[in-house]
Amino acid sequence: MSTLLLAWRNIFRNKRRTFFTLSAIMIGIMALVLFDGFVRYTLWGLQESTIRNGLGHLQLATAEDYFTTGNFDPFRYLFTDQEAIVNQLQARPEVKNVVPQVTFAATLASAEKSGIVMVQAVPVELSRSLFGFRQIVAGRDLLAEDRYRVLLARGVAEKIGAQVGETMTMMAITRNGGLNAVDLEVVGIVTLGFRELDNMQVFLDLPTAMEFLDIDSVPLLITVLEKTEYTGAVKAAITQLFNSQAGQPLVVKAWDELADYYQQVRGFYGTLLRIMRFIIMLVVVFTIINTMTMSVLERTREIGALRAIGTQKNGIIRLFLAEGLWIGLLGGISGVLLGLIVSSVINHLFGGVYIPPPPGMAEGYQAFFTPSFATVGQNFLLALGVAVLAALYPASKGAKLKIAAALRYL
Amino acid sequence: MIIVSLEQVHKGYKLGKATVPVLKGVNLQLAEGEMVGIMGPSGSGKTTLLNLMGGIDLPDRGKVLVYNRDLAAMGDRQLATFRSETLGFIFQSFNLIPVLTAYENIEYPLVLQGITKKERWRRVEAMLAAVGLTAVKNHRPDELSGGQRQRVAIGRALITRPKLVIADEPTGNLDHQTGKVIMELMKQLNERAKTTFVLATHDPVVASYTKRVLYLRDGLVVREEVQ
Ligand SMILES: Nc1ncnc2c1ncn2[C@@H]1O[C@H](COP(=O)(O)OP(=O)(O)OP(=O)(O)O)[C@@H](O)[C@H]1O
Ligand SMILES: [Mg+2]
Numbered sequence: 001m002s003t004l005l006l007a008w009r010n011i012f013r014n015k016r017r018t019f020f021t022l023s024a025i026m027i028g029i030m031a032l033v034l035f036d037g038f039v040r041y042t043l044w045g046l047q048e049s050t051i052r053n054g055l056g057h058l059q060l061a062t063a064e065d066y067f068t069t070g071n072f073d074p075f076r077y078l079f080t081d082q083e084a085i086v087n088q089l090q091a092r093p094e095v096k097n098v099v100p101q102v103t104f105a106a107t108l109a110s111a112e113k114s115g116i117v118m119v120q121a122v123p124v125e126l127s128r129s130l131f132g133f134r135q136i137v138a139g140r141d142l143l144a145e146d147r148y149r150v151l152l153a154r155g156v157a158e159k160i161g162a163q164v165g166e167t168m169t170m171m172a173i174t175r176n177g178g179l180n181a182v183d184l185e186v187v188g189i190v191t192l193g194f195r196e197l198d199n200m201q202v203f204l205d206l207p208t209a210m211e212f213l214d215i216d217s218v219p220l221l222i223t224v225l226e227k228t229e230y231t232g233a234v235k236a237a238i239t240q241l242f243n244s245q246a247g248q249p250l251v252v253k254a255w256d257e258l259a260d261y262y263q264q265v266r267g268f269y270g271t272l273l274r275i276m277r278f279i280i281m282l283v284v285v286f287t288i289i290n291t292m293t294m295s296v297l298e299r300t301r302e303i304g305a306l307r308a309i310g311t312q313k314n315g316i317i318r319l320f321l322a323e324g325l326w327i328g329l330l331g332g333i334s335g336v337l338l339g340l341i342v343s344s345v346i347n348h349l350f351g352g353v354y355i356p357p358p359p360g361m362a363e364g365y366q367a368f369f370t371p372s373f374a375t376v377g378q379n380f381l382l383a384l385g386v387a388v389l390a391a392l393y394p395a396s397k398g399a400k401l402k403i404a405a406a407l408r409y410l
Numbered sequence: 411m412i413i414v415s416l417e418q419v420h421k422g423y424k425l426g427k428a429t430v431p432v433l434k435g436v437n438l439q440l441a442e443g444e445m446v447g448i449m450g451p452s453g454s455g456k457t458t459l460l461n462l463m464g465g466i467d468l469p470d471r472g473k474v475l476v477y478n479r480d481l482a483a484m485g486d487r488q489l490a491t492f493r494s495e496t497l498g499f500i501f502q503s504f505n506l507i508p509v510l511t512a513y514e515n516i517e518y519p520l521v522l523q524g525i526t527k528k529e530r531w532r533r534v535e536a537m538l539a540a541v542g543l544t545a546v547k548n549h550r551p552d553e554l555s556g557g558q559r560q561r562v563a564i565g566r567a568l569i570t571r572p573k574l575v576i577a578d579e580p581t582g583n584l585d586h587q588t589g590k591v592i593m594e595l596m597k598q599l600n601e602r603a604k605t606t607f608v609l610a611t612h613d614p615v616v617a618s619y620t621k622r623v624l625y626l627r628d629g630l631v632v633r634e635e636v637q
Contacts, residue, residue: 002521009509305505308466309566310494310522312487404458404467407501 003315007322010295011330017291022331024287025383028280029335030342032379035276037343037369039269042355043262045365047228050259052132053192054120054201056099056222057231058238059253060085067253070219071103071118075175077219080248089223089238094230099126100218102209106172108152108202113160117202119170121209122222129224131192131203139164139188147208150184155199157189164188170202175214182212193363194261231255277382284331284383285390288324292394296320303398304406313399320398324391325384332383336376343369413574413606414440414463419472421458432458434629435472442573445600445607447617450626456610457578459626463608464497464576465489476574494522498567498605500577504559506551506566512558513538513547516565523570537565541595557588561595568599577609581616593619 011018051057061067066077079085082100089098101122108117122130124142134151142151150170152162162168164186171181184204192198210216225234235254242250256262296303303316346353352366416438422431432455440446448456461467462474465481466489474481477496484492493499506515516537520530538544541561551559560580567575580596581589597619600607609620617623618637625633 006507006509013509301503301505302507304466305499305501306507307490308464308493308499308505309519310490310497312490315522402467404461407461407466407505408457 003318003322011326021291025331026335030339033339033371036375037371041368041370049133050262051255055255057225058223060221064251074219079217082217094225094234096226097129097224099130099222101220102218106170109169110160115159118200119202121204121206124205134190137189149187151188151203153198153201154191281386288390296394296398300406300409304403307403316399317395320395321391324387328384328387332380336380411442412439413442415475417473419469443604445620447620447623448610454626460576496573498572498575500563500567500580502579502582504563511548512562515562519570541565556584574606
């Protein structure tokens with residue numbers, strides 16, 4: 001007759017009460033599993049859309065401050081041996097594409113209005129892999145043979161009142177410091193899903209941009225990998241590779257170092273999750289303390305008898321902790337199972353749930369619940385630990401009972 | 411040989427600010443192998459007296475010596491070990507563990523002593539036979555009659571072969587006939603194993619099974635009858 005077995009039987013003495021306690025834990029853990037699944041899916045979606053909205057997985061430049069101020073003066077950062085670096089990167093199996101890019105601030109003017117825009121220029125044939133989330137809302141995409149033609153993001157088009165087929169004038173500082181201007185035909189209007197990007201991005205083919213700016217290499221090489229998981233390893237490998245070579249100094253940044261919005265959202269959800277977890281654990285703690293204090297009270301005489309026949313105080317504490325352990329275990333397991341079942345029902349039967357546009361996003365999306373094994377395990381262990389911890393208070397109350405008085409208790 | 415000795419034992423309970431005295435200087439001695447009855451009106455302090463002998467309560471003044479050990483000088487852990495190894499308790503309301511079967515209730519004190527499963531099995535089966543419960547050994551207390559429950563309690567009290575068994579109105583919740591059977595059983599065990607018994611009772615019939623009866627009144631042992 002081990003303590004665990006005795007505890008197991010004791011928790012089923014008052015089935016109704018145990019059922020309610022378990023339900024509270026179960027629902028709490030289920031909520032955590034679901035919320036974690038939702039956050040993971042959402043962050044994953046945000047991660048992929050960030051990467052495929054022009055960030056790529058890894059960015060290479062010739063200096064650290066290119067990443068902060070480079071767009072206003074790209075000429076200081078041009079690669080001197082672009083060809084060799086591209087070849088070295090492309091030699092790695094994890095690398096899908098290496099996209100040379102130049103980004104620069106320009107003024108775009110229609111007949112009536114003008115505005116400051118950020119021009120993104122990449123080879124048209126590589127733009128699919130870098131701008132996978134870009135959607136055409138009017139007109140068409142750029143074609144490989146297009147020169148002096150642009151795509152405008154939706155917000156830009158609205159701002160300057162541009163239509164597909166119109167001609168715009170673009171003005172910007174070129175390499176020699178002079179102002180250059182050129183006429184461009186709008187072939188399409190796109191959306192990127194992020195309002196911030198939609199309000200300033202303009203897309204051009206790289207040869208046109210290089211001719212316009214009078215440069216023959218770019219300041220930025222964007223690497224798109226086969227899979228996002230490879231990011232860390234490839235970053236480490238190429239950083240080491242380029243550090244060991246003579247030539248221009250190189251700085252490698254991973255996408256998450258550059259994605260401020262993603263980091264903010266991630267931090268926000270992380271905090272939300274911690275708060276939620278704290279509240280749920282608080283509920284679990286009080287539920288268990290409440291149930292088990294009642295149980296200690298009801299079993300006062302029994303505790304007195306156990307002590308009278310030689311059970312140590314520790315034995316009483318162990319018994320109630322074991323009861324807490326079982327409650328945590330049962331509540332935790334059923335909560336996790338319920339969470340996984342509800343997740344998969346929502347994912348498979350209902351095709352996810354529609355989430356309206358979050359702050360900063362242009363559109364809502366269909367969310368799925370993809371809880372991770374690790375956090376599910378964490379939540380489960382948390383329930384277990386918290387249950388045992390909560391049982392400590394009633395357990396010590398039970399152990400502190402005066403035996404003679406406990407035996408008198410009716 | 412004297413195994414229990416109370417010297418000038420005082421015990422009272424706080425009632426608000428005042429202390430109500432219950433025992434006012436009790437002196438008594440129990441010899442090994444004795445079966446002693448304690449009688450007295452309700453509230454006279456029988457239970458209090460037994461609790462002091464069993465180390466589950468401590469005197470306000472005076473000495474309680476059991477096997478020459480001063481119980482007041484022992485710590486909580488030591489007292490629990492002492493109770494587990496030396497004493498057996500039988501209560502009026504049985505106080506069995508409701509989630510354990512008859513077998514498991516009797517086995518419990520042996521588990522506390524860390525005795526192996528095989529040895530436990532041997533001893534519990536023998537005890538079940540001795541108290542006549544083999545047929546219902548897998549029943550839980552709520553599936554047993556009052557008499558059967560008190561047999562389980564007796565089995566539990568005696569399974570560790572205690573030197574002293576303390577029984578507080580062991581027949582108080584039983585009908586007359588069943589009470590007699592239980593007393594018969596305790597008397598047999600007392601005679602066979604030379605276990606010392608001290609039992610509190612209201613019932614003269616129960617007292618008649620003992621060799622010596624102490625009468626408690628107004629906080630003192632006022633009379634002693636030896637048969
Ligand atoms: N823990 C306690 N707190 C307060 N009063 C107590 C306590 N224990 C006992 N008493 C009081 O001490 C007195 C003696 O009680 P005790 O239980 O020892 O009597 P008793 O002889 O066993 O009575 P009964 O025959 O009814 O069992 C009673 O008046 C009782 O109310
Ligand atoms: Mg009493």
